[in-house]
Amino acid sequence: MELKVKNLSVLSGKEQIVKNISFSLNENEIVALVGPSGAGKSTILRSLNRLADKESGLKVEGEVLYDGKNIFTSYSLNELRRKIGLVFQKPCVFPGSIYKNVLFGIRHHKSLKKSEADDLVESMLKKSHLWREVKDRIYKSANILSLGQKQRLAFARTLATDPDILLLDEPTSSLDPYSTHEIEQVLLELKQNKSILLVTHLLQQGKRISDRVLFISSSNGPGEIVEEGTVSEIFDNPKNNETKIYFQNS
Amino acid sequence: MRYYFRISKDICFKSFSLISALLTFGILALGLWLIVLKGFSAVSFDFISSSMSQGGLSGGILYQIIGTFILIFTVLLIVSPLSVGIALLRSFYLKNDKSRKIFTTFLYVINGIPSIIFGIFGFFLFVKFFGWGKSWLTGGILLSMMILPTVSLSLSEGISRIPKDYIESAKSLGLSSSAVIFSVVLPQSFSSFISGLLLGLARAAGETAPLLFTATIFSGADIPGGIKESPILSLPYHIFTLAQESYQPQALENAWGSVFVLILIVVFFSALALPFRLKSHEEANV
Numbered sequence A: 001m002e003l004k005v006k007n008l009s010v011l012s013g014k015e016q017i018v019k020n021i022s023f024s025l026n027e028n029e030i031v032a033l034v035g036p037s038g039a040g041k042s043t044i045l046r047s048l049n050r051l052a053d054k055e056s057g058l059k060v061e062g063e064v065l066y067d068g069k070n071i072f073t074s075y076s077l078n079e080l081r082r083k084i085g086l087v088f089q090k091p092c093v094f095p096g097s098i099y100k101n102v103l104f105g106i107r108h109h110k111s112l113k114k115s116e117a118d119d120l121v122e123s124m125l126k127k128s129h130l131w132r133e134v135k136d137r138i139y140k141s142a143n144i145l146s147l148g149q150k151q152r153l154a155f156a157r158t159l160a161t162d163p164d165i166l167l168l169d170e171p172t173s174s175l176d177p178y179s180t181h182e183i184e185q186v187l188l189e190l191k192q193n194k195s196i197l198l199v200t201h202l203l204q205q206g207k208r209i210s211d212r213v214l215f216i217s218s219s220n221g222p223g224e225i226v227e228e229g230t231v232s233e234i235f236d237n238p239k240n241n242e243t244k245i246y247f248q249n250s
Numbered sequence B: 001m002r003y004y005f006r007i008s009k010d011i012c013f014k015s016f017s018l019i020s021a022l023l024t025f026g027i028l029a030l031g032l033w034l035i036v037l038k039g040f041s042a043v044s045f046d047f048i049s050s051s052m053s054q055g056g057l058s059g060g061i062l063y064q065i066i067g068t069f070i071l072i073f074t075v076l077l078i079v080s081p082l083s084v085g086i087a088l089l090r091s092f093y094l095k096n097d098k099s100r101k102i103f104t105t106f107l108y109v110i111n112g113i114p115s116i117i118f119g120i121f122g123f124f125l126f127v128k129f130f131g132w133g134k135s136w137l138t139g140g141i142l143l144s145m146m147i148l149p150t151v152s153l154s155l156s157e158g159i160s161r162i163p164k165d166y167i168e169s170a171k172s173l174g175l176s177s178s179a180v181i182f183s184v185v186l187p188q189s190f191s192s193f194i195s196g197l198l199l200g201l202a203r204a205a206g207e208t209a210p211l212l213f214t215a216t217i218f219s220g221a222d223i224p225g226g227i228k229e230s231p232i233l234s235l236p237y238h239i240f241t242l243a244q245e246s247y248q249p250q251a252l253e254n255a256w257g258s259v260f261v262l263i264l265i266v267v268f269f270s271a272l273a274l275p276f277r278l279k280s281h282e283e284a285n286v
């Protein structure tokens, strides 16, 4: 399913955080959202699954169409959030076991038999490349995992609800190069039947796996998309001056 | 010069707080010591397992203990669901700060109402208007109203300490509000709830005033069979009555014995709350 964002603006009170954001995320596509810290990347992701307007008290204007229908009016919150899954920048694991954490979302959407649940936990932990490290302690507390392990657990948890669209906020920020590579391979696999919007600070990551790149900047006030293009267009031949400087420095 | 002034000010404050603390604990310890001294010798297995006779001059306090536990249990059943409802209302459904502050003040006001007022209110509403006469249920309801603010506020504070990330992560997975409440909010604030509840119950167990003319009598009741005209005996009221007969040494001794048992019950509930209180501080550090 595709996601179409038209003139999205997010406001805190009267102050705009991002404005006039328009882009589309097509089926089987990975789009990278890059830009400096504080530009509004997380805010955009959070408004696409309605955390911004429902939980943070921000005002969201504009139109977002998922499968042709407006996400603000045509979907129930629970349905929408299951279809459009978000993996947070800062991983948060729930008290309880690793096993319980993986099933935390999905068991509210459908009932699973014990064997189905076991299988699902295993396959999700394998997809998030955590299985090898935790397979002997999946019934133990998830709280003692390392930051990078928590990040992969949060990924597995969202993946388990089988969203159509994945919003990933720096999913590899706490991972070593090897695990990062593994996760990137998984994203390429997932692309077969999902669309992915990926916030990343790693330009190489954008180069390696994304189909298109959006560059967002807030140097002139609220965050805006100042350049958009295919990987080669934007990395090798940026038109925007700020984009150029940003890429030269990384 | 200023330096020495500051130091001496420091010492002043330190000694002042130390003396206040010592004074408070001293009085408390003295009271407890007196109760143990006077009460312990009056308590025996017979005393707690037989019913009273001769107007409290002999026999034991079995039905007073049972009556007190009936009240505690009733309060537990009433307060648990209501306090959860009130705490959720305060934490989630009152969206703006102003209405939340008004609501909180309202709870503190209820908390501050002298307990005899609850007694009068219960007397007119339940005893007279509903025609229940004296009833254990009235006692339970009044005590519940008294401790409801304590328990709700304790739970509500526990809820406000839950990291926002937990709730947002759960919502982002498509959980409905009620699912978030049952799988994140309540489990995460459980220890605050229990600690508030136990402290409230300890307080309810020792109250006399709301029960005086609504729920308890001095003698002639055992286990209530219904609601109307079903009074119970209770420890606080028993102590209250015996203490008025203190010219009789046997009455006084039994009063001390009852005080000792009541204190044990109260201390028991407060002590049960301790591990939960410690735990709720840990949760806050997540």
Ligand SMILES: Nc1ncnc2c1ncn2[C@@H]1O[C@H](COP(=O)(O)OP(=O)(O)OP(=O)(O)O)[C@@H](O)[C@H]1O
Pocket: A012, A017, A036, A037, A038, A039, A040, A041, A042, A043, A044, A056, A058, A089
């Ligand atoms: N709930 C909120 N209320 C008010 N302002 C907010 C809120 N959430 C975010 N902001 C502001 O919006 C701006 C963008 O924040 P955001 O987290 O989206 O940036 P980001 O691009 O994700 O940065 P980073 O790369 O550091 O994660 C920041 O200036 C931030 O202070």
Ligand SMILES: [Mg+2]
Pocket: A041, A042, A043, A089, A169
């Ligand atoms: Mg961010």
